Amino acid sequence: MLEPVDKHSGIPAYLQIMDMIKKEIVLGNLKFGDQLPPVRELKKVFGVNVNTIMKSLEKLQMDGIVEAQHGVGYFVKKSKIINPKVVDILEKSVEELKKMDMDLNTTILILEEVWKKGEQS
Protein backbone atom coordinates (compact mmCIF):
# COMPACT_ATOMS: atom_id res chain seq x y z
CA MET A 1 0.00 0.00 0.00
CA LEU A 2 1.29 3.42 -0.93
CA GLU A 3 0.55 5.68 1.99
CA PRO A 4 1.28 9.30 2.83
CA VAL A 5 4.73 9.91 4.26
CA ASP A 6 5.04 10.15 8.04
CA LYS A 7 6.43 13.65 8.48
CA HIS A 8 7.10 13.26 12.18
CA SER A 9 9.06 10.04 12.07
CA GLY A 10 12.37 11.81 11.57
CA ILE A 11 13.09 9.64 8.55
CA PRO A 12 13.57 11.75 5.40
CA ALA A 13 10.53 11.65 3.14
CA TYR A 14 12.47 10.51 0.09
CA LEU A 15 13.75 7.48 2.02
CA GLN A 16 10.28 6.53 3.17
CA ILE A 17 9.07 6.77 -0.41
CA MET A 18 11.94 4.62 -1.69
CA ASP A 19 11.12 2.01 0.93
CA MET A 20 7.44 1.92 0.10
CA ILE A 21 8.09 1.49 -3.62
CA LYS A 22 10.69 -1.20 -2.95
CA LYS A 23 8.17 -2.93 -0.72
CA GLU A 24 5.55 -2.91 -3.46
CA ILE A 25 8.03 -4.56 -5.80
CA VAL A 26 9.15 -7.11 -3.24
CA LEU A 27 5.56 -8.00 -2.45
CA GLY A 28 4.81 -8.47 -6.11
CA ASN A 29 2.31 -5.64 -6.36
CA LEU A 30 4.64 -4.09 -8.90
CA LYS A 31 6.26 -6.49 -11.33
CA PHE A 32 9.02 -6.24 -13.93
CA GLY A 33 8.00 -3.86 -16.69
CA ASP A 34 5.09 -2.37 -14.78
CA GLN A 35 4.61 1.35 -15.00
CA LEU A 36 4.64 3.36 -11.81
CA PRO A 37 1.95 5.96 -11.21
CA PRO A 38 2.94 9.32 -12.75
CA VAL A 39 4.92 11.67 -10.55
CA ARG A 40 1.95 14.02 -10.19
CA GLU A 41 -0.05 11.09 -8.90
CA LEU A 42 2.70 9.95 -6.53
CA LYS A 43 2.89 13.49 -5.28
CA LYS A 44 -0.73 13.30 -4.19
CA VAL A 45 -0.42 9.78 -2.78
CA PHE A 46 2.63 10.51 -0.65
CA GLY A 47 1.63 14.06 0.22
CA VAL A 48 4.94 15.63 -0.73
CA ASN A 49 6.36 17.91 -3.36
CA VAL A 50 7.30 16.79 -6.89
CA ASN A 51 10.96 17.45 -6.17
CA THR A 52 10.90 15.01 -3.29
CA ILE A 53 9.30 12.39 -5.54
CA MET A 54 11.99 13.05 -8.14
CA LYS A 55 14.73 12.58 -5.60
CA SER A 56 13.32 9.21 -4.58
CA LEU A 57 12.88 8.02 -8.14
CA GLU A 58 16.32 9.20 -9.20
CA LYS A 59 17.88 7.27 -6.34
CA LEU A 60 15.84 4.18 -7.19
CA GLN A 61 17.01 4.55 -10.76
CA MET A 62 20.63 4.75 -9.63
CA ASP A 63 20.04 1.56 -7.66
CA GLY A 64 18.83 -0.05 -10.87
CA ILE A 65 15.37 -0.69 -9.48
CA VAL A 66 13.32 1.54 -11.78
CA GLU A 67 13.97 3.25 -15.08
CA ALA A 68 12.67 6.55 -16.42
CA GLN A 69 11.36 7.06 -19.95
CA HIS A 70 11.11 10.73 -20.64
CA GLY A 71 7.60 11.66 -21.59
CA VAL A 72 6.28 8.19 -20.90
CA GLY A 73 6.78 7.19 -17.29
CA TYR A 74 8.75 5.20 -14.75
CA PHE A 75 9.02 1.46 -15.08
CA VAL A 76 10.10 -1.36 -12.82
CA LYS A 77 13.46 -2.59 -14.04
CA LYS A 78 14.45 -5.12 -11.42
CA SER A 79 12.04 -7.33 -9.57
CA LYS A 80 13.35 -10.17 -7.50
CA ILE A 81 10.78 -12.87 -7.19
CA ILE A 82 10.42 -13.81 -3.56
CA ASN A 83 10.23 -17.45 -2.72
CA PRO A 84 6.89 -18.05 -0.96
CA LYS A 85 8.89 -20.09 1.52
CA VAL A 86 10.46 -16.86 2.71
CA VAL A 87 7.11 -15.43 3.71
CA ASP A 88 6.28 -18.76 5.29
CA ILE A 89 9.41 -18.80 7.43
CA LEU A 90 8.86 -15.25 8.55
CA GLU A 91 5.19 -15.76 9.31
CA LYS A 92 5.99 -18.66 11.60
CA SER A 93 8.77 -16.79 13.36
CA VAL A 94 6.61 -13.71 13.82
CA GLU A 95 3.87 -15.79 15.33
CA GLU A 96 6.24 -17.21 17.93
CA LEU A 97 7.91 -13.89 18.63
CA LYS A 98 4.62 -12.18 19.26
CA LYS A 99 3.73 -14.83 21.78
CA MET A 100 6.92 -13.92 23.62
CA ASP A 101 5.77 -10.33 23.79
CA MET A 102 8.34 -9.06 21.33
CA ASP A 103 7.78 -5.84 19.43
CA LEU A 104 8.70 -5.13 15.83
CA ASN A 105 11.50 -2.64 16.49
CA THR A 106 13.32 -4.81 18.98
CA THR A 107 12.95 -7.77 16.67
CA ILE A 108 14.54 -5.86 13.82
CA LEU A 109 17.43 -4.77 16.05
CA ILE A 110 18.17 -8.36 17.00
CA LEU A 111 17.61 -9.60 13.47
CA GLU A 112 20.21 -7.16 12.17
CA GLU A 113 22.66 -8.28 14.78
CA VAL A 114 22.10 -11.97 14.11
CA TRP A 115 22.39 -11.39 10.39
CA LYS A 116 25.72 -9.60 10.70
CA LYS A 117 27.11 -12.08 13.19
CA GLY A 118 26.52 -14.84 10.70
CA GLU A 119 28.49 -12.99 8.07
CA GLN A 120 31.66 -12.76 10.10
CA SER A 121 31.94 -16.48 10.67
Next chain:
Amino acid sequence: MLEPVDKHSGIPAYLQIMDMIKKEIVLGNLKFGDQLPPVRELKKVFGVNVNTIMKSLEKLQMDGIVEAQHGVGYFVKKSKIINPKVVDILEKSVEELKKMDMDLNTTILILEEVWKKGEQS
Protein backbone atom coordinates in the same frame (compact mmCIF):
# COMPACT_ATOMS: atom_id res chain seq x y z
CA MET B 1 29.38 -2.40 19.05
CA LEU B 2 29.22 1.36 19.00
CA GLU B 3 30.36 2.50 15.59
CA PRO B 4 30.68 5.85 13.84
CA VAL B 5 27.47 7.13 12.31
CA ASP B 6 26.96 6.59 8.59
CA LYS B 7 26.66 10.14 7.33
CA HIS B 8 25.62 9.15 3.83
CA SER B 9 22.81 6.79 4.74
CA GLY B 10 20.26 9.59 4.82
CA ILE B 11 19.13 8.45 8.26
CA PRO B 12 19.50 11.29 10.77
CA ALA B 13 22.57 10.80 12.97
CA TYR B 14 20.60 11.08 16.20
CA LEU B 15 18.33 8.23 15.11
CA GLN B 16 21.27 6.01 14.24
CA ILE B 17 22.78 6.74 17.64
CA MET B 18 19.52 5.97 19.44
CA ASP B 19 19.30 2.67 17.58
CA MET B 20 22.83 1.66 18.42
CA ILE B 21 22.39 2.39 22.12
CA LYS B 22 19.07 0.56 22.16
CA LYS B 23 20.78 -2.35 20.47
CA GLU B 24 23.48 -2.47 23.15
CA ILE B 25 20.79 -2.64 25.81
CA VAL B 26 18.76 -5.26 23.98
CA LEU B 27 21.84 -7.40 23.47
CA GLY B 28 22.68 -7.15 27.15
CA ASN B 29 25.93 -5.28 26.67
CA LEU B 30 24.36 -2.51 28.72
CA LYS B 31 22.28 -3.61 31.67
CA PHE B 32 19.94 -1.90 34.11
CA GLY B 33 21.83 0.66 36.18
CA ASP B 34 24.91 0.66 33.94
CA GLN B 35 26.51 3.97 33.17
CA LEU B 36 26.84 5.00 29.55
CA PRO B 37 30.12 6.37 28.27
CA PRO B 38 30.37 10.14 28.88
CA VAL B 39 29.04 12.40 26.17
CA ARG B 40 32.54 13.52 25.20
CA GLU B 41 33.43 9.89 24.70
CA LEU B 42 30.26 9.16 22.73
CA LYS B 43 31.04 12.18 20.60
CA LYS B 44 34.33 10.59 19.58
CA VAL B 45 32.87 7.12 19.12
CA PHE B 46 30.02 8.21 16.89
CA GLY B 47 31.97 10.95 15.15
CA VAL B 48 29.35 13.65 15.67
CA ASN B 49 28.90 16.86 17.64
CA VAL B 50 27.98 17.03 21.32
CA ASN B 51 24.64 18.59 20.45
CA THR B 52 23.75 15.61 18.30
CA ILE B 53 24.66 13.26 21.15
CA MET B 54 22.51 15.33 23.51
CA LYS B 55 19.57 15.14 21.13
CA SER B 56 19.81 11.35 21.04
CA LEU B 57 20.15 11.00 24.79
CA GLU B 58 17.31 13.41 25.51
CA LYS B 59 15.03 11.41 23.24
CA LEU B 60 16.11 8.16 24.86
CA GLN B 61 15.38 9.74 28.21
CA MET B 62 11.92 10.77 27.06
CA ASP B 63 11.36 7.17 25.98
CA GLY B 64 12.26 6.11 29.50
CA ILE B 65 15.25 4.10 28.33
CA VAL B 66 18.04 6.07 29.98
CA GLU B 67 18.23 8.67 32.72
CA ALA B 68 20.57 11.62 33.16
CA GLN B 69 22.27 12.57 36.40
CA HIS B 70 23.73 16.02 36.07
CA GLY B 71 27.43 15.96 36.77
CA VAL B 72 27.54 12.19 37.04
CA GLY B 73 26.44 10.53 33.85
CA TYR B 74 23.75 8.73 31.91
CA PHE B 75 22.38 5.47 33.21
CA VAL B 76 20.32 2.65 31.77
CA LYS B 77 16.86 2.87 33.25
CA LYS B 78 14.96 0.21 31.38
CA SER B 79 16.41 -3.03 30.14
CA LYS B 80 14.14 -5.66 28.78
CA ILE B 81 15.66 -9.07 29.15
CA ILE B 82 15.45 -10.88 25.88
CA ASN B 83 14.40 -14.49 25.96
CA PRO B 84 17.30 -16.53 24.50
CA LYS B 85 14.65 -18.36 22.52
CA VAL B 86 14.12 -15.20 20.53
CA VAL B 87 17.70 -15.19 19.34
CA ASP B 88 17.38 -18.86 18.64
CA ILE B 89 14.31 -18.45 16.48
CA LEU B 90 15.89 -15.63 14.54
CA GLU B 91 19.18 -17.45 14.06
CA LYS B 92 17.43 -20.42 12.54
CA SER B 93 15.30 -18.25 10.27
CA VAL B 94 18.28 -16.22 9.16
CA GLU B 95 20.18 -19.35 8.30
CA GLU B 96 17.38 -20.56 6.05
CA LEU B 97 16.81 -17.15 4.49
CA LYS B 98 20.46 -16.77 3.59
CA LYS B 99 20.37 -20.12 1.84
CA MET B 100 17.55 -18.73 -0.29
CA ASP B 101 19.78 -15.83 -1.28
CA MET B 102 17.82 -13.25 0.69
CA ASP B 103 19.44 -10.01 1.74
CA LEU B 104 18.92 -8.18 5.02
CA ASN B 105 17.03 -5.18 3.67
CA THR B 106 14.52 -7.20 1.70
CA THR B 107 14.03 -9.47 4.67
CA ILE B 108 13.23 -6.52 6.89
CA LEU B 109 10.74 -5.15 4.36
CA ILE B 110 8.88 -8.46 4.29
CA LEU B 111 9.16 -8.91 8.04
CA GLU B 112 7.51 -5.53 8.58
CA GLU B 113 4.73 -6.44 6.21
CA VAL B 114 4.14 -9.84 7.79
CA TRP B 115 4.19 -8.29 11.26
CA LYS B 116 1.60 -5.69 10.37
CA LYS B 117 -0.60 -8.14 8.51
CA GLY B 118 -0.81 -10.23 11.64
CA GLU B 119 -2.02 -7.25 13.62
CA GLN B 120 -5.00 -6.55 11.41
CA SER B 121 -6.44 -10.03 11.78
Next chain:
DNA sequence: AATAGTGTACTATAAAAGTATAACACATTT
Protein backbone atom coordinates in the same frame (compact mmCIF):
# COMPACT_ATOMS: atom_id res chain seq x y z
C1' DA C 1 -0.52 20.36 -36.06
C1' DA C 2 -2.60 20.29 -31.81
C1' DT C 3 -3.40 18.36 -27.46
C1' DA C 4 -2.95 15.78 -23.36
C1' DG C 5 -0.11 13.13 -20.46
C1' DT C 6 4.19 12.21 -19.08
C1' DG C 7 9.07 13.33 -17.03
C1' DT C 8 12.58 17.28 -16.21
C1' DA C 9 14.67 21.56 -14.74
C1' DC C 10 14.99 25.85 -12.44
C1' DT C 11 14.56 29.46 -8.89
C1' DA C 12 13.42 30.94 -4.44
C1' DT C 13 12.32 29.97 0.26
C1' DA C 14 12.01 27.67 4.58
C1' DA C 15 12.76 24.21 8.02
C1' DA C 16 15.56 20.64 9.98
C1' DA C 17 19.91 18.48 10.93
C1' DG C 18 24.49 18.81 12.01
C1' DT C 19 29.06 21.24 13.03
C1' DA C 20 32.32 24.08 15.72
C1' DT C 21 33.34 26.41 19.66
C1' DA C 22 32.84 28.06 23.99
C1' DA C 23 31.12 28.65 28.32
C1' DC C 24 28.45 27.16 32.34
C1' DA C 25 26.69 23.89 36.22
C1' DC C 26 26.89 19.92 39.18
C1' DA C 27 29.38 15.95 41.62
C1' DT C 28 33.33 13.63 43.18
C1' DT C 29 37.98 13.27 44.54
C1' DT C 30 42.14 15.18 46.19
Next chain:
DNA sequence: AAATGTGTTATACTTTTATAGTACACTATT
Protein backbone atom coordinates in the same frame (compact mmCIF):
# COMPACT_ATOMS: atom_id res chain seq x y z
C1' DA D 1 39.40 24.96 48.24
C1' DA D 2 40.88 23.20 44.03
C1' DA D 3 40.95 20.12 40.30
C1' DT D 4 38.81 16.91 37.44
C1' DG D 5 35.11 14.61 35.16
C1' DT D 6 30.59 14.76 34.20
C1' DG D 7 26.18 16.80 32.00
C1' DT D 8 24.15 21.31 30.02
C1' DT D 9 23.43 25.37 27.32
C1' DA D 10 24.25 28.96 23.85
C1' DT D 11 25.70 31.12 19.60
C1' DA D 12 26.88 31.20 14.89
C1' DC D 13 27.42 28.77 10.77
C1' DT D 14 26.83 25.09 6.99
C1' DT D 15 24.53 21.47 4.75
C1' DT D 16 20.61 18.73 3.80
C1' DT D 17 15.81 18.13 3.27
C1' DA D 18 11.53 19.72 1.71
C1' DT D 19 8.20 23.06 -0.15
C1' DA D 20 6.11 26.11 -3.75
C1' DG D 21 5.68 27.66 -8.12
C1' DT D 22 6.83 27.84 -12.89
C1' DA D 23 8.39 26.61 -17.15
C1' DC D 24 10.26 23.33 -20.41
C1' DA D 25 10.82 18.72 -23.07
C1' DC D 26 9.47 14.37 -24.80
C1' DT D 27 5.79 10.85 -26.34
C1' DA D 28 1.53 9.28 -27.95
C1' DT D 29 -2.96 10.20 -29.66
C1' DT D 30 -6.18 12.61 -32.25
